[in-house]
Amino acid sequence: MSSTRDWLLTDAPSSRRQAAWGRRYRRWLQFRTNGLAMFGLTVAVILILGAVFAPLLAPQNPGAQNLAMRLAPPSAQHWLGTDELGRDLFSRLLYGGRVTLGMVVAVVILVAPIGLLVGSVAGYAGGWADRVLMRVTDVFLAVPQLILALAFVSALKPGITSAVIAIALTAWPPYARQARADTLTIRHSDFIAAARLTGASGTRIVLHHIIPLCLSSMIVRMTLSMSGIILTAAGLGFLGMGAQPPMPEWGTMIATSRAFILAQWWVPAIPGIAIFVASLAFNLLGDGLRDVLDPRQR
Amino acid sequence: MRRIKSLSETLSSVLVTLFGLAVVTFMIGRVVPIDPTIAIVGDHAPPDVVAAARLQLGLDKPLPVQFLIYVQHLLHGDLGRSVMSSHPVTQDIAQYFPATVELATTAIIIAMLIGIPLGVLAAARQGSRFDQLVRVISLGGQSVPVFVLGLVALLVFYVKLGWAPGTGQQDVLFDGTVPRVTGMLVVDAALNGDWDATSDALAHLALPALVLAFFSLSTITRMTRAFMLDALGGEYIVTARAKGLSGTRILWRHGFGNIAVPLITVLALAYAGLLEGAVLTEVIFSWPGIGQYLTVSLLNADMNAVLGATLVIGAVYVGLNMLADLAYRLFDPRVR
Numbered sequence: 001m002s003s004t005r006d007w008l009l010t011d012a013p014s015s016r017r018q019a020a021w022g023r024r025y026r027r028w029l030q031f032r033t034n035g036l037a038m039f040g041l042t043v044a045v046i047l048i049l050g051a052v053f054a055p056l057l058a059p060q061n062p063g064a065q066n067l068a069m070r071l072a073p074p075s076a077q078h079w080l081g082t083d084e085l086g087r088d089l090f091s092r093l094l095y096g097g098r099v100t101l102g103m104v105v106a107v108v109i110l111v112a113p114i115g116l117l118v119g120s121v122a123g124y125a126g127g128w129a130d131r132v133l134m135r136v137t138d139v140f141l142a143v144p145q146l147i148l149a150l151a152f153v154s155a156l157k158p159g160i161t162s163a164v165i166a167i168a169l170t171a172w173p174p175y176a177r178q179a180r181a182d183t184l185t186i187r188h189s190d191f192i193a194a195a196r197l198t199g200a201s202g203t204r205i206v207l208h209h210i211i212p213l214c215l216s217s218m219i220v221r222m223t224l225s226m227s228g229i230i231l232t233a234a235g236l237g238f239l240g241m242g243a244q245p246p247m248p249e250w251g252t253m254i255a256t257s258r259a260f261i262l263a264q265w266w267v268p269a270i271p272g273i274a275i276f277v278a279s280l281a282f283n284l285l286g287d288g289l290r291d292v293l294d295p296r297q298r
Numbered sequence: 299m300r301r302i303k304s305l306s307e308t309l310s311s312v313l314v315t316l317f318g319l320a321v322v323t324f325m326i327g328r329v330v331p332i333d334p335t336i337a338i339v340g341d342h343a344p345p346d347v348v349a350a351a352r353l354q355l356g357l358d359k360p361l362p363v364q365f366l367i368y369v370q371h372l373l374h375g376d377l378g379r380s381v382m383s384s385h386p387v388t389q390d391i392a393q394y395f396p397a398t399v400e401l402a403t404t405a406i407i408i409a410m411l412i413g414i415p416l417g418v419l420a421a422a423r424q425g426s427r428f429d430q431l432v433r434v435i436s437l438g439g440q441s442v443p444v445f446v447l448g449l450v451a452l453l454v455f456y457v458k459l460g461w462a463p464g465t466g467q468q469d470v471l472f473d474g475t476v477p478r479v480t481g482m483l484v485v486d487a488a489l490n491g492d493w494d495a496t497s498d499a500l501a502h503l504a505l506p507a508l509v510l511a512f513f514s515l516s517t518i519t520r521m522t523r524a525f526m527l528d529a530l531g532g533e534y535i536v537t538a539r540a541k542g543l544s545g546t547r548i549l550w551r552h553g554f555g556n557i558a559v560p561l562i563t564v565l566a567l568a569y570a571g572l573l574e575g576a577v578l579t580e581v582i583f584s585w586p587g588i589g590q591y592l593t594v595s596l597l598n599a600d601m602n603a604v605l606g607a608t609l610v611i612g613a614v615y616v617g618l619n620m621l622a623d624l625a626y627r628l629f630d631p632r633v634r
Contacts, residue, residue: 036434138311139318142619143612144574147592148322151608154596155326231443235578238445239593254446261453272446280441287437 027292037288043281051097058091062248071264080270083257085246089270092248096271099249100278103164103233103242104226110168112222115175120210122176123183124202134180137173145170145228146235153241160249163242167232171225178221182214216293223286227279234275250275304627312620319612323605324368328361377606382598387606391588395610396481397467398580398587402572404503405510410565413515417522421530422549432519439516444575448509448582455505462505465584469498506583513575514568521564525557532556559630566622570615 009026013019031037050057059079066086074081080089122133140148145167152166186192187210195205236242237251245256253271260267335351343351352358356367371378377387420432455462463469467483468476472495476487484503487495529535530553538548577589584590588607595603 135311135314135318138315139322142315142319142616143322143608144571144615146574146577147608147611150577150592150596151323151326151604154599154601154604227441231441234443235445238443238578239581240597251443254449258449261449262457265453268449272443272449275446276438276442279443280438283437283441 031288031292034288034291036284037291040281040284040286040288043277044285047097047278047281048101050094051101054091054094054098058088058094060088060091062087062091062095063246064088071260071267073264074266081264081266083253083267084260089267092253093250093270093274096248096250096253096274097278099160099243099247100230100233100251100275103160103167104229106164107168107171107229107233108222108226110164111172111225112175112218115172116179116211116214116218118172119176119179119181120183120206120214123180124187124206124210130180133176137176140170141173141177143170146232149232149236150239150241153236158241158244160243160247163233163236166236167229170232171229174225175218175221178217179214182217183210186210186213220286220290220293223282223289226282227286230275230279230282305624308620308623312616315616316613319609319616320369320372321365323609323612324365326608327601327605328357328364328368372609377609378602380595380600380603380606382595382600382603387603390591390603391606391610393481394586394588394591397483397585398573398576398589400482400484401503401506401510401579401585401587402569402576404507405572405575406514406565406569408507408511409513409515409518409568412511413518414522414561417519418526418549418554420519421523421526421553422545424527429523432523436516436519439512439519442512443578444509444513445578445582447512448506448579451505451509452582463498463501465582467499467502467586468495469502472498506579506585509582510572510575510579513579514572517568517571518564522557522561525560526553529553529556559626562625562629563622566618566625570618573611573615 007018008022010018010022013022064087066082068086069078069082070084070086072078072082072086078088078090080093083089083092118133118137122130148170149163149166152169153162156162156165192205192209195209200208233242233249234251234254237249237253238255240252240255243249243252245252250271254268254275257264257267257271261269335348335355335357339347339351356364359367375388377391379385380387380390383390416432416435420429423429452462452465456464472487472492476483476490476492476495476499479486479489483499484496487493487499530549535548535552538552543552573589576585576587577592579585580587580589581593588611592604592607592611595607
């Protein structure tokens with residue numbers, strides 16, 4: 001074990017691979033000292049595992065109704081109680097995590113490459129390409145995310161796919177802005193000039209030299225934007241424009257059980273807490289990652 | 299001369315953004331849905347009715363022509379007619395928007411009064427327990443969904459404690475007693491000299507405004523803290539300390555004095571961001587603002603109303619951004 005550690009922490013790495021892993025390990029050591037960030041990481045991992053293994057972990061079928069047991073308080077049989085149709089809340093929460101986190105992953109996968117490409121091309125090319133791309137970005141930044149997403153979903157059809165498309169359409173501009181800013185700072189570096197002198201094409205420079213350097217700030221932005229996506233997805237669900245009942249999605253669950261807040265407050269409160277915890281976890285994680293990966297932005 | 303040039307650049311970029319916004323709403327309204335006529339005449343309309351409706355909507359014309367007509371209407375303040383209320387959308391928005399302005403303005407004032415001192419003090423004691431606490435509170439504020447916060451607030455302060463009145467803008471008792479002047483109920487009731495109605499309206503405003511304030515509190519606190527840390531690292535602060543000035547004076551006069559202008563930008567952005575939080579808050583508190591109008595229209599597939607509200611909110615957002623930019627240029631000698 002200690003030999004691995006020595007290999008990682010050596011001052012004289014003998015290969016590029018060793019140097020890269022050593023740097024990663026040092027960053028991890030630095031990250032580990034941040035208690036709040038570690039808390040965020042732990043919670044995020046638990047949530048993701050819970051969502052992935054929901055079919056194994058859930059004690060009951062999330063759609064199974066039992067009207068005799070409706071709105072039951074937490075008990076040994078139903079750990080978190082039951083909802084207005086007697087469905088097991090704990091199982092629904094786990095399956096709801098699949099929906100919510102699945103939407104988050106889908107949005108990020110769609111959005112990050114688009115933003116990265118638009119931003120790095122705009123930043124590297126400059127001139128009119130930069131102006132056009134940034135104007136388009138500004139238009140999408142000009143409307144609050146939830147409102148633009150609502151307008152998109154209303155034109156499509158309420159549902160998860162529409163919600164993902166709508167959130168993705170409204171979520172890419174900050175990525176583009178960030179990638180452009182990063183590109184502008186490295187565009188005039190000597191190694192870019194050297195690459196150009198050796199005859200590398202613009203495409204090659206953007207793909208091989210600029211994008212890899214934008215990645216760490218992209219990872220930070222992705223993590224931080226995840227909490228915003230969770231909130232927007234839940235907000236859409238709450239307004240009836242995201243996932244549709246009976247699908248267990250956290251925002252939708254709050255909307256359908258909202259009427260019971262007076263007598264059975266835990267029914268809407270439990271998905272509410274889930275949204276809060278998930279969003280907080282990604283915020284803490286992103287904050288910690290930023291300190292390690294992107295110290296300029298502290 | 300340079301100032302005029304930069305001003306005209308700002309203005310032209312705002313115009314381009316507004317034009318782009320019109321393109322986006324037009325596309326959503328005309329291109330994305332399968333057939334906008336169906337939304338108006340219904341699924342089972344006979345073919346000749348559908349054809350007549352298409353002609354009336356100008357859908358037989360090529361898309362660019364349709365877009366020009368759309369922009370022409372927009373420039374005349376015509377956002378179409380709402381299917382639901384059968385009023386022109388502009389009239390509906392004029393009816394609902396003041397309530398949102400009332401709510402958002404109260405919220406931003408509360409958020410400022412709490413957020414700025416928190417941020418300044420956290421920066422002054424960087425790394426302390428207090429700083430950590432502020433960090434956790436502001437991250438929490440960013441993570442809590444505003445509709446959950448609203449529901450919890452209603453449960454605690456209305457149902458359990460009975461401190462707050464219920465949802466809506468006023469008690470049924472005062473329904474229709476306040477003549478509409480500005481559309482902001484608290485102001486209208488005060489103008490009318492009806493103090494019972496004023497205090498009732500204020501009481502109804504308090505809880506949704508607090509919930510909404512929490513929504514932007516975290517941004518304001520975080521940005522204030524970051525700006526202050528930057529300012530407090532300046533050499534003039536060291537000089538001020540060396541002169542023997544008191545800590546409070548250094549903090550507020552020398553430190554805060556230098557961040558007041560950039561903070562205006564943050565406040566304008568936060569205010570614009572409240573329009574988003576207002577949608578969910580208004581739904582929870584049955585507040586008759588533009589967010590409520592937008593969601594009700596959405597559920598009724600009233601596209602003219604939805605796109606009109608989106609466009610108006612977008613335009614206000616862009617306008618606030620522009621004002622922030624102008625304020626920055628006008629008041630900050632470093633930019634001049």
